[in-house]
Amino acid sequence: MTMLKNIGSLMLIASLCSGVAYAEEKPVVGLIMKSLANEFFRDMLEGTKEHEKSRGDYVLKAVGMQNETDFQSQINAVENFITQEVDIIVVAPADSRAMIRPLKKAIEAGIVVINFDVSLDADAKKKQNLELAFVGPDNRSGAKLAGVALANKLGAGGKVVIIEGNPGADNAIERKKGFMDAIEEHDLELLASSTAHWETEEANSVFSNMLTANPDIQGVMAANDSMAIGVIKALEAAGxxxxxxxxxxxxxxxxxxxxxxxxxxxxxxxxxxxxxANAIEKGLAVHRGGPELSGWIKTDIKLVEASK
Structure with a gap:
């Protein structure tokens, strides 16, 4: 089977048009990620393509957003996957509320849906009478690990700021909570907290303004590495x-x-x-008659500290 691979300004799709008979009746997996401008998701895509190749028993269709606030393209991707009658949708939602209705529609169409990386909002799921497991890390505990590392370096009274992710994303909310846990438990002083929507350049601008307003900043808690890169560029520019x-x-x-x-x-x-890849494994197991997933299936996290 020939695979079309196209990276455009809006999304990356590894797919064939709907209606084509797939070799050996392999199940089709629709993967919906966030921004492919973010190295985290580009790396995720490469890992997933390797997984598809090594298993050889499913067909991957991968879609990414143009940027971290391009929520509509994720909604459109779900609608397209429903139309194409894929067997499994594996999704890392950019917004924890906006994706609930389209994903419920997919489930009602008989598609196995796996929510990974960013949890859907629990209250919104309840309102839609949607039961859907979450496969992903403990973002709050992870952020606290990073926050405690900073607290240990600065000591009590250290002055810090937070650069937040998308306000509507569960992982952004949980990571801020984790940072706040570390701040409160270790007596740090929070000077400011603002979103940069996971984006490097926006973080550079947001933090530059924070630094001008608070020149006594001693530490920064960035909710992802892409924003941390923007912060570090601003620090280097400011000496x-x-x-x-x-x-x-x-x-x-x-x-x-x-x-x-x-x-x-x-x-x-x-x-x-x-x-x-791990989420796809779980989706394939359910598709092939395994038990439905429930609750929170936690994945691993690990603190990585500087060499110097």
């Missing part, structure tokens, strides 16, 4: 890279050199390269 500590979340390859030379104090590895 403050050596006296302000930064922690983050994701452990993408791009921050490896920053951990090695100490520009990034710590990050949290959630093993993103394997995350979608």
């Amino acid at each position: 403050r890279a050596k006296d302000i500590q930064v922690v983050a979340f994701d452990n993408i390859p791009a921050v490896g050199p920053m951990l090695a030379d100490g520009r990034l104090l710590a990050t949290v590895d959630q093993f993103g390269r394997d995350m979608a």
Whole structure:
């Protein structure tokens, strides 16, 4: 079977048009990720393509957003996958509420749906009478690990700011809670907290303004590595890279050199390269007659600290 691979400004799709007979009746998996401008999801895509190749018993269709606030493209992707009659949808929702109605429609169409990476909102699911398990990490505990690493470096009274992810995303909410847990338990002083929507350039701008307003900042808690990169660029431009500590979340390859030379104090590895592949494994098991998933199926996290 020939696979069409096209990376465009709006989304990346590895697919064939609906209605084509797939070789050996392999189940078709629709993977919906967030922004492919984010290295975390590009790396996830590569890991998933390797998983598809190594298993050889399913067909992957992968879709990504144009940017981290392009919620509509995820909704459109669900609608398209329903029309194409895929067997399984595996989704990392950019917004924990907006995706509930289209995913419920997919389930009603007989598609196995696996929610991974970012949990759907529990209250919104209840209102829609939707039972759907979550496969993913404990974002609050992970963020707290990073926050405690920062607290240990600064000591009580350290002055910090938070760069948040998308306000409507459960993982952004949970990571802020984890940072706040560390702040409160270790007597840090929170000077400011603002979203940069997971984006590097926006984080650069947001943090630059924070630094101008609060030149006594000692530490930064960034809710993902992409935003941490923007923060570090701003610190370097201001000549403050050596006296302000930064922690983050994701452990993408791009921050490896920053951990090695100490520009990034710590990050949290959630093993993103394997995350979608693991969710697909669970979806395939359900599709082939295994038990329905329920509750929260936790995946691993690990604190990664600077070499210096």
